[in-house]
Amino acid sequence: MNDRSALRWDLLMRYRLIEIVAQWEGRLTTNHLTNSFGIGRQQASKDIQSYLTKIAPGNLVYDKSLKGYTPSAKFVPKLTGGNADEYLHILSRNKDVVHTFTGLDLAFARTEILQLPIRPVDPKVIRSLVQAAREHRRVELGYISMTSGVEERILVPHTLVCTPQRWHVRAYCEKHREFRDFVLSRFRGNPEILDESVHDVEKDIDWNTEVTIVLAPDSRLSEVQQDILAHDFGMIDRKLHVKTRAPLVTYMLKAFNLDIDKLDADPLAQQIIILNRAEITRYLFKK
Structure with missing residues (x-):
């Protein structure tokens, strides 16, 4: 069984961590799961056995000398892509959350993450954009541009987009009568959700190209x-x-x-x- 849709989200995340740590560190213990997900050792052991029974039989073998599981000679990722980035991203996320949580029990914890300055975004802006996109509605809010300064815009958003430098929203702009990108940190004021619009994602030809x-x-x-x-x-x-x-x-x-x-x-x-x-x-x- 490797149908992700049939798994609970929390269980899928634990199975994925099992694969990633085993493949890239070569040793998996129950500590990886207990420290990462706040579960007991008994549940962690049960998850590992469940992974081996239901997801990937034969993927891991227990090494008594290491007191942990190692990838077998026939190891094949079932719920991950088997890419190094998956492990490296866990390392970066571990550093992100260490001030709040205990952190993962990873063997290689010395990482340095280059972080760009965080662009401030008002929560009510995100909430209004998400609601408008979900309900196919228009939203009126202030937007500051390099050429026009702050002015009211009526947008019909459909997708939040993350690029290496910033987050923006893809939306239909009634002022310009076309779909454009709007940087999230440049919205101002109190958004107002309006009525529904016909300018949904299917109408965005470029986006669908x-x-x-x-x-x-x-x-x-x-x-x-x-x-x-x-x-x-x-x-x-x-x-x-x-x-x-x-x-x-x-x-x-x-x-x-x-x-x-x-x-x-x-x-x-x-x-x-x-x-x-x-x-x-x-x-x-x-x-």
Whole structure:
């Protein structure tokens, strides 16, 4: 059984932690579960046995010398992707919550997380946007822009979007009569929920358009350097196909540290290039 929809959320999270810790640390104990989820040792032991019985028989073996479970030779992730990022994200989250909770019983706890300054967002703004998106309604609220200052906007939001630099909301703007991105930290005042709107997510053509960005190592680099980059990014035949929504193309390129206007810069600076630049140019900087 590996149908996530059939599992309770809390149990799924415990099963996922079992897989991640076992795969990336090589030793799983009941302490990982008791410290992370506030459950007793007996329940933690029951969860591990349940995982082995219902989810992944044979994935783990108990090592008496280590006093814990280790991944077997035939270990295969069932509820996780088997990616290092899953473990590394747990390390970062562990540091985030350590001031409130005891923290996870992870073997490698020395991590340093580069954190950007937190942009202040009013809770009532989030609540109104979430309600309006859920109920397909219009919402009136103040928004400050770099060109117009603070002015009242009537929006029809449909999706909250997280980029490496900030959170924003994708919404239909009645002033501009089109779907745009609005930075959450720039909303002002007290939002007012209005009536329903026909401008839902299905009407956002750009949002529903999938774009593929094709990346490759800069050809000006040496063969060895290109092979290193291809391995770093998991490229196949020195190409990486990145799929995203049309309005998110610019954000995706920024995440790769790519500047569409500086492709002739020092090859060691950007290291990778866009192969299908002409195809994606129409989607850049459209907000």
